[in-house]
Amino acid sequence: DAKTTQPNSMESNEEEPVHLPCNHSTISGTDYIHWYRQLPSQGPEYVIHGLTSNVNNRMASLAIAEDRKSSTLILHRATLRDAAVYYCILRDVKTNFGNEKLTFGTGTRLTIIP
Amino acid sequence: GAGVSQTPSNKVTEKGKYVELRCDPISGHTALYWYRQSLGQGPEFLIYFQGTGAADDSGLPNDRFFAVRPEGSVSTLKIQRTERGDSAVYLCASSYGVPDTDTQYFGPGTRLTVL
Numbered sequence A: 001d002a003k004t005t006q007p008n009s010m011e012s013n014e015e016e017p018v019h020l021p022c023n024h025s026t027i028s029g030t031d032y033i034h035w036y037r038q039l040p041s042q043g044p045e046y047v048i049h050g051l052t053s054n055v056n057n058r059m060a061s062l063a064i065a066e067d068r069k070s071s072t073l074i075l076h077r078a079t080l081r082d083a084a085v086y087y088c089i090l091r092d093v094k095t096n097f098g099n100e101k102l103t104f105g106t107g108t109r110l111t112i113i114p
Numbered sequence B: 001g002a003g004v005s006q007t008p009s010n011k012v013t014e015k016g017k018y019v020e021l022r023c024d025p026i027s028g029h030t031a032l033y034w035y036r037q038s039l040g041q042g043p044e045f046l047i048y049f050q051g052t053g054a055a056d057d058s059g060l061p062n063d064r065f066f067a068v069r070p071e072g073s074v075s076t077l078k079i080q081r082t083e084r085g086d087s088a089v090y091l092c093a094s095s096y097g098v099p100d101t102d103t104q105y106f107g108p109g110t111r112l113t114v115l
Helices: none
Strands: A009-013 A018-023 A031-038 A045-050 A061-064 A070-075 A084-092 A108-113 B005-007 B010-013 B019-024 B031-037 B044-050 B053-056 B065-068 B075-079 B088-095 B110-114
Touching: A009 A018, A018 A031, A018 A084, A018 A108, A031 A061, A045 A061, A045 A070, A070 A084, B005 B088, B010 B019, B019 B088, B019 B110, B031 B075, B044 B065, B044 B075, B075 B088
Parallel strands: A009 A108, B010 B110
Antiparallel strands: A018 A070, A031 A045, A031 A084, A061 A070, A084 A108, B005 B019, B019 B075, B031 B044, B031 B088, B044 B053, B065 B075, B088 B110
Protein backbone atom coordinates (compact mmCIF):
# COMPACT_ATOMS: atom_id res chain seq x y z
CA ASP A 1 0.00 0.00 0.00
CA ALA A 2 1.17 3.51 -0.78
CA LYS A 3 2.33 5.44 2.27
CA THR A 4 0.79 8.58 3.77
CA THR A 5 2.44 11.22 5.93
CA GLN A 6 0.54 13.31 8.47
CA PRO A 7 1.59 15.71 11.25
CA ASN A 8 1.58 14.02 14.64
CA SER A 9 -0.61 16.65 16.25
CA MET A 10 -2.54 19.85 15.61
CA GLU A 11 -4.51 22.30 17.69
CA SER A 12 -7.45 24.46 16.73
CA ASN A 13 -9.80 26.81 18.46
CA GLU A 14 -13.40 25.82 18.87
CA GLU A 15 -15.79 27.07 16.17
CA GLU A 16 -12.96 27.75 13.75
CA PRO A 17 -12.14 25.80 10.57
CA VAL A 18 -9.49 23.07 10.73
CA HIS A 19 -7.33 21.94 7.83
CA LEU A 20 -5.70 18.55 8.33
CA PRO A 21 -3.01 17.80 5.72
CA CYS A 22 -1.93 14.47 4.30
CA ASN A 23 0.94 13.80 1.90
CA HIS A 24 0.84 10.75 -0.36
CA SER A 25 3.50 11.37 -2.99
CA THR A 26 3.59 7.71 -4.14
CA ILE A 27 -0.17 7.46 -4.71
CA SER A 28 -1.21 5.37 -7.71
CA GLY A 29 -3.92 6.19 -10.18
CA THR A 30 -6.29 3.64 -8.67
CA ASP A 31 -5.88 4.69 -5.02
CA TYR A 32 -8.83 6.28 -3.28
CA ILE A 33 -8.06 8.66 -0.40
CA HIS A 34 -10.01 7.75 2.73
CA TRP A 35 -10.21 9.52 6.08
CA TYR A 36 -11.24 7.87 9.30
CA ARG A 37 -11.17 9.34 12.78
CA GLN A 38 -10.97 7.78 16.22
CA LEU A 39 -12.55 9.52 19.17
CA PRO A 40 -11.19 8.71 22.63
CA SER A 41 -11.99 5.17 23.78
CA GLN A 42 -13.88 4.35 20.57
CA GLY A 43 -13.21 2.47 17.38
CA PRO A 44 -12.40 4.40 14.21
CA GLU A 45 -15.25 5.88 12.19
CA TYR A 46 -15.44 6.75 8.52
CA VAL A 47 -15.30 10.44 7.66
CA ILE A 48 -15.00 10.87 3.91
CA HIS A 49 -13.26 9.56 0.79
CA GLY A 50 -12.44 10.74 -2.72
CA LEU A 51 -10.51 9.90 -5.87
CA THR A 52 -9.79 13.08 -7.83
CA SER A 53 -12.47 15.67 -7.24
CA ASN A 54 -13.11 17.55 -4.01
CA VAL A 55 -15.83 15.97 -1.90
CA ASN A 56 -18.26 17.28 0.69
CA ASN A 57 -20.46 15.50 3.17
CA ARG A 58 -22.20 16.36 6.43
CA MET A 59 -19.05 15.74 8.46
CA ALA A 60 -16.30 17.37 6.42
CA SER A 61 -14.83 18.34 3.07
CA LEU A 62 -11.94 16.71 1.28
CA ALA A 63 -9.72 18.82 -0.94
CA ILE A 64 -7.47 16.82 -3.27
CA ALA A 65 -4.48 18.40 -4.99
CA GLU A 66 -4.48 18.37 -8.77
CA ASP A 67 -1.50 16.00 -8.89
CA ARG A 68 -3.12 13.90 -6.11
CA LYS A 69 0.09 13.85 -4.11
CA SER A 70 -1.56 15.54 -1.17
CA SER A 71 -5.00 16.12 0.30
CA THR A 72 -6.59 18.14 3.07
CA LEU A 73 -9.45 17.23 5.33
CA ILE A 74 -11.45 20.32 6.24
CA LEU A 75 -13.66 20.59 9.29
CA HIS A 76 -15.59 23.77 8.66
CA ARG A 77 -16.40 24.63 12.26
CA ALA A 78 -14.64 22.53 14.83
CA THR A 79 -16.42 21.56 18.02
CA LEU A 80 -15.06 19.88 21.12
CA ARG A 81 -16.56 16.62 19.85
CA ASP A 82 -14.18 16.74 16.88
CA ALA A 83 -11.19 16.11 19.14
CA ALA A 84 -9.84 12.81 17.83
CA VAL A 85 -7.04 11.10 15.94
CA TYR A 86 -7.55 11.53 12.19
CA TYR A 87 -6.18 8.91 9.81
CA CYS A 88 -5.52 9.41 6.10
CA ILE A 89 -5.57 6.03 4.30
CA LEU A 90 -5.07 5.02 0.67
CA ARG A 91 -7.17 2.17 -0.72
CA ASP A 92 -6.60 0.67 -4.17
CA VAL A 93 -9.88 0.66 -6.10
CA LYS A 94 -8.75 -2.39 -8.06
CA THR A 95 -9.10 -4.71 -5.13
CA ASN A 96 -10.47 -8.16 -5.28
CA PHE A 97 -11.99 -9.95 -2.34
CA GLY A 98 -9.22 -10.70 0.10
CA ASN A 99 -7.50 -7.35 -0.04
CA GLU A 100 -9.89 -4.97 1.64
CA LYS A 101 -7.93 -4.20 4.78
CA LEU A 102 -7.29 -0.65 5.96
CA THR A 103 -3.66 0.25 6.58
CA PHE A 104 -3.53 2.85 9.33
CA GLY A 105 -0.55 5.08 10.11
CA THR A 106 -0.24 6.97 13.39
CA GLY A 107 -2.57 9.76 12.27
CA THR A 108 -2.92 13.34 13.48
CA ARG A 109 -4.13 13.97 17.01
CA LEU A 110 -6.43 17.00 16.84
CA THR A 111 -6.95 19.01 20.00
CA ILE A 112 -9.76 21.55 20.14
CA ILE A 113 -9.24 24.51 22.43
CA PRO A 114 -12.44 25.88 24.02
CA GLY B 1 -29.75 0.38 13.82
CA ALA B 2 -27.37 -1.58 16.01
CA GLY B 3 -23.70 -1.14 15.35
CA VAL B 4 -20.83 -3.59 15.72
CA SER B 5 -20.66 -4.96 19.25
CA GLN B 6 -17.73 -6.61 20.98
CA THR B 7 -17.57 -8.60 24.18
CA PRO B 8 -16.12 -8.40 26.68
CA SER B 9 -15.22 -4.72 26.76
CA ASN B 10 -12.29 -5.51 29.04
CA LYS B 11 -10.43 -8.75 29.64
CA VAL B 12 -7.65 -9.28 32.14
CA THR B 13 -5.82 -12.59 32.01
CA GLU B 14 -2.61 -14.15 33.16
CA LYS B 15 0.32 -15.02 30.97
CA GLY B 16 -0.13 -18.44 29.40
CA LYS B 17 -3.92 -18.48 29.55
CA TYR B 18 -6.36 -18.85 26.64
CA VAL B 19 -8.79 -16.07 25.73
CA GLU B 20 -11.69 -15.64 23.35
CA LEU B 21 -12.92 -12.29 22.07
CA ARG B 22 -16.31 -12.02 20.40
CA CYS B 23 -17.55 -9.75 17.63
CA ASP B 24 -21.16 -9.26 16.52
CA PRO B 25 -21.17 -7.46 13.15
CA ILE B 26 -23.87 -5.29 11.70
CA SER B 27 -26.70 -7.42 10.33
CA GLY B 28 -26.30 -8.03 6.62
CA HIS B 29 -22.57 -7.30 6.52
CA THR B 30 -20.72 -10.14 4.82
CA ALA B 31 -17.22 -8.86 5.50
CA LEU B 32 -15.66 -8.88 8.96
CA TYR B 33 -12.24 -7.65 10.05
CA TRP B 34 -10.11 -7.90 13.15
CA TYR B 35 -7.51 -5.29 14.01
CA ARG B 36 -5.22 -4.81 17.00
CA GLN B 37 -4.23 -1.42 18.39
CA SER B 38 -1.34 -0.83 20.73
CA LEU B 39 -1.04 2.35 22.76
CA GLY B 40 -0.17 5.36 20.62
CA GLN B 41 -0.39 3.43 17.36
CA GLY B 42 -2.97 3.12 14.64
CA PRO B 43 -4.96 -0.11 14.31
CA GLU B 44 -3.05 -2.99 12.74
CA PHE B 45 -4.83 -5.49 10.49
CA LEU B 46 -5.08 -9.09 11.68
CA ILE B 47 -7.59 -11.04 9.58
CA TYR B 48 -10.46 -10.53 7.15
CA PHE B 49 -13.48 -12.78 6.58
CA GLN B 50 -15.72 -12.79 3.56
CA GLY B 51 -18.69 -14.86 4.70
CA THR B 52 -17.47 -17.86 6.65
CA GLY B 53 -14.02 -18.07 5.15
CA ALA B 54 -10.87 -16.21 6.06
CA ALA B 55 -10.00 -14.35 2.87
CA ASP B 56 -6.83 -12.80 4.26
CA ASP B 57 -5.11 -13.85 7.48
CA SER B 58 -1.76 -12.31 6.66
CA GLY B 59 -1.85 -10.04 9.72
CA LEU B 60 -2.05 -12.77 12.35
CA PRO B 61 1.27 -12.47 14.21
CA ASN B 62 1.81 -16.19 14.87
CA ASP B 63 0.00 -19.48 15.26
CA ARG B 64 -1.21 -18.62 18.77
CA PHE B 65 -3.82 -16.43 17.11
CA PHE B 66 -6.83 -17.94 15.37
CA ALA B 67 -10.24 -16.62 14.35
CA VAL B 68 -13.46 -18.26 13.24
CA ARG B 69 -16.76 -17.17 11.78
CA PRO B 70 -18.67 -20.44 11.41
CA GLU B 71 -22.05 -19.11 10.31
CA GLY B 72 -20.93 -15.98 8.51
CA SER B 73 -22.05 -13.64 11.25
CA VAL B 74 -20.51 -13.67 14.73
CA SER B 75 -16.75 -14.07 14.87
CA THR B 76 -14.45 -15.17 17.66
CA LEU B 77 -10.78 -14.28 17.93
CA LYS B 78 -8.90 -16.90 19.92
CA ILE B 79 -5.51 -16.38 21.51
CA GLN B 80 -3.63 -19.32 23.01
CA ARG B 81 -0.83 -19.13 25.58
CA THR B 82 -1.19 -15.38 25.96
CA GLU B 83 1.91 -13.26 26.36
CA ARG B 84 2.31 -9.80 27.89
CA GLY B 85 3.00 -8.45 24.40
CA ASP B 86 -0.53 -9.44 23.37
CA SER B 87 -1.92 -6.66 25.57
CA ALA B 88 -3.76 -4.24 23.28
CA VAL B 89 -7.21 -3.14 22.17
CA TYR B 90 -8.69 -5.63 19.73
CA LEU B 91 -11.04 -3.99 17.25
CA CYS B 92 -13.62 -5.63 15.04
CA ALA B 93 -15.14 -4.03 11.96
CA SER B 94 -17.74 -5.11 9.42
CA SER B 95 -18.83 -3.99 5.98
CA TYR B 96 -20.99 -5.05 3.06
CA GLY B 97 -17.95 -6.60 1.45
CA VAL B 98 -18.36 -4.81 -1.83
CA PRO B 99 -15.05 -4.21 -3.57
CA ASP B 100 -13.95 -0.69 -4.32
CA THR B 101 -14.55 1.84 -1.56
CA ASP B 102 -16.50 -0.18 0.98
CA THR B 103 -16.84 1.62 4.35
CA GLN B 104 -15.85 -0.31 7.45
CA TYR B 105 -17.83 0.13 10.65
CA PHE B 106 -15.88 -0.46 13.83
CA GLY B 107 -16.91 -1.72 17.23
CA PRO B 108 -15.69 -0.16 20.48
CA GLY B 109 -13.02 -2.79 20.95
CA THR B 110 -11.97 -5.23 23.65
CA ARG B 111 -9.12 -4.11 25.86
CA LEU B 112 -6.97 -7.16 26.63
CA THR B 113 -4.49 -6.99 29.47
CA VAL B 114 -2.11 -9.89 30.00
CA LEU B 115 -0.47 -9.84 33.42
